[in-house]
Amino acid sequence: MTCVVSKPDVSDLTAAFVGLGAMGAPMAGHWALRGYLKAVWNRTPERAEAFAQEHKVMALQHLQELPSKAKILALCVSRDDDVLMVLETLLEGLTSEHLVIDFSTISPDTSKRAAKRVRGCGADFLDAPVTGGVEGASNATLAIMVGGRLESLEKIRPLLDTIATKIVHMGNVGRGQSAKAVNQVLCAGINEAVTEALAFGHHLGLDMEQVIEAISGGAAGNWFLDKRGKSMIEGRFSPGFKLALHLKDLEIVAALAQDLEITLPLTEATREHYVQLLQQGYGDEDISALYRLKRPS
Ligand code: NAP
Numbered sequence: 001m002t003c004v005v006s007k008p009d010v011s012d013l014t015a016a017f018v019g020l021g022a023m024g025a026p027m028a029g030h031w032a033l034r035g036y037l038k039a040v041w042n043r044t045p046e047r048a049e050a051f052a053q054e055h056k057v058m059a060l061q062h063l064q065e066l067p068s069k070a071k072i073l074a075l076c077v078s079r080d081d082d083v084l085m086v087l088e089t090l091l092e093g094l095t096s097e098h099l100v101i102d103f104s105t106i107s108p109d110t111s112k113r114a115a116k117r118v119r120g121c122g123a124d125f126l127d128a129p130v131t132g133g134v135e136g137a138s139n140a141t142l143a144i145m146v147g148g149r150l151e152s153l154e155k156i157r158p159l160l161d162t163i164a165t166k167i168v169h170m171g172n173v174g175r176g177q178s179a180k181a182v183n184q185v186l187c188a189g190i191n192e193a194v195t196e197a198l199a200f201g202h203h204l205g206l207d208m209e210q211v212i213e214a215i216s217g218g219a220a221g222n223w224f225l226d227k228r229g230k231s232m233i234e235g236r237f238s239p240g241f242k243l244a245l246h247l248k249d250l251e252i253v254a255a256l257a258q259d260l261e262i263t264l265p266l267t268e269a270t271r272e273h274y275v276q277l278l279q280q281g282y283g284d285e286d287i288s289a290l291y292r293l294k295r296p297s
Pocket of ligand 1: 024082105130240
């Protein structure tokens with residue numbers, strides 16, 4: 001691998017996007033609409049071609065071409081190894097003019113490894129996991145937790161403003177992912193509480209649509225109940241957020257908790273429930289499929 005090392009300078013806000021999944025496609029779509037996005041690459045090329053046709057940007061056949069098309073290189077792929085694999089292919093083309101921003105949810109340590117590789121080429125790296133679901137990505141109302149140099153965040157802020165209503169700088173690389181791990185613990189608990197409560201209501205013989213309508217506006221109301229309550233009582237679990245991906249996040253959380261020598265009992269229970277559901281073949285369903293265990297039909 002050869003790369004040119006000099007002082008980072010990201011004055012050019014042309015962007016390219018890797019990973020046009022449930023989150024990446026709508027996020028990249030906002031950048032395309034504002035004229036920032038020049039090129040996309042997706043592992044399954046048909047997805048990139050369809051996106052490129054709709055948004056009038058380039059669909060690249062080879063990932064290696066990406067750095068020559070744009071200065072901001074965004075990733076939104078599934079797991080730690082996917083981020084590292086994509087980066088290894090990009091490294092050769094990186095210069096001090098590039099900024100890599102990773103929206104994927106991965107471990108803080110992997111983000112630090114990724115940043116080291118990218119910075120070794122003179123480019124910069126931000127970990128920038130997001131929350132707000134596919135609805136947040138579509139409606140540009142995400143919250144982003146950013147780790148890395150503040151000056152790099154400030155340079156890319158105009159692009160982030162097109163997809164998010166909240167952007168918080170958490171500190172050094174990895175701190176964004178640490179904050180996201182906290183978010184995922186909370187999501188696990190909320191999923192347990194909502195699925196259990198709705199199953200309880202079902203057993204009480206209540207009209208659950210009415211219950212959801214009544215409690216949504218009160219103290220127990222929350223995003224997950226609002227967005228997934230109705231579909232789960234109707235037995236629809238299309239993602240959304242794939243259960244296998246939340247399980248991946250809870251495994252990251254478990255490793256962090258182990259390092260800290262603390263226990264997170266509620267998160268552990270959710271992790272066990274997800275493993276059961278995965279074994280039953282529901283890993284590609286939305287996390288609200290937890291309802292299947294609470295109210296088996
Ligand atoms: P998704 O719909 O499954 O999409 C995953 C994307 O990653 C696809 O474009 C996939 O390509 C690509 N990918 C996977 N492995 C790859 C590899 N080895 N090399 C290159 N590309 C690869 O997942 P998603 O829901 O968009 O989630 C993406 C990330 O955002 C995950 O880290 C997830 O935890 C996080 N996240 C998700 C949500 C949510 O509500 N969905 C919310 C916040 C954060 P193919 O098209 O070829 O499969």
